[in-house]
Amino acid sequence: MGGVAVARRNNSILPPKINNMSKRLTSLTSLLFAFLLVFAGNKVSADDRETLHQYVSQLKSNPEDNQLREKIIKLALTLNPKPTIPEDWERFSIRGRAAMQSAKNENDYKDAVAEFEKAALAAPWLADSYNNLAVAQQKAGDYDKAVQNLKLYLLTAPDGKDAKAAKTFMYELEFKAEKKAKAKQTETAQAEAANQEAAFLRRLEGARFEKTEYFSGRDSVTTIDLRNGEVFFELHGSNPDGSSWWQRGNGKMQGHKFSLPENSGGHGLADSYEGTISEDGKSISLAWRSGKYSAVIKRVK
DSSP, X not given: OHHHHHHHHHTOSSOHHHHHHHHHHHHHHHHHHHHHHHHHHHHHHHHHHHHHXXXXXXXXXXXXOHHHHHHHHHHHHHOSSOOOOOHHHXXXXXXXXXXXXXXXXXXXXXXXXXXXHHHHHHSTTOHHHHHHHHHHHHHTTOHHHHHHHHHHHHHHOTTSTTHHHHHHHHHHHXXXXXXXXXXXXXXXXXXXXXXXHHHHHHHHTTOEEEEEEEETTEEEEEEEEEETTEEEEEEEEEOTXXXXXXEEEEEEEETTEEEEOTTOSSSOOSSOEEEEEOTTSSEEEEEETTTTEEEEEEEOO
């Protein structure tokens, strides 16, 4: 009976020495498991940091690769402790702020952009890299890139205290970017049209258009010369009695069209004329007396 009572007090049927060894083994196993977890965690962290280093090196060869920047930002967010901020980031950020403080025009702000771009290459995971860069680009008039960098800024801290203000700023710049793009398109289209008109006029330089008609005993010759963007018009002929008559006028080319007002030349025009040169430059459609009369004058030179 005494042996049974002892077994119950020790809560084990094993001899005391074997029981102590079992406890020690359990403790050692727990310590070993914890060590393995820490080692595995450190190994993963070391691998991720090496991957981050490789990504940053790749980005320096291709700074416009925003997909790679996103990978860097997302990877850096998983690291603890966070990556060390390099000295170059501090240096270029300070230089950028100095450029911002002394800037007086868009070109000056471009100097700040150049410095902040270098900072964003040195530490492309930092939120401030993209915030500073976006502000400088906005001042420099580069709204599209400012929007891109604000998106990257929000990726670094989507729930940050400045996230709402950054989104508001980004939406404002989106509108400005679209407006600027439309204005640029209009400007480009106008420049292209002007170039086409200039090329058209060059092809017509020195051209002569002429038409001869005979009616009611009198003949008439219409002559139109194009020189230096101007139209020189002459209408002359002879009467049945052998006397001669003529009218002269001149005006400016407006693309494919021109206008000759009444009494615009030395001998004056009895009517006002409107002319349109064909696309191939081989003829002129001429109208007078408010379009009541018209004629097609062919190119002869």
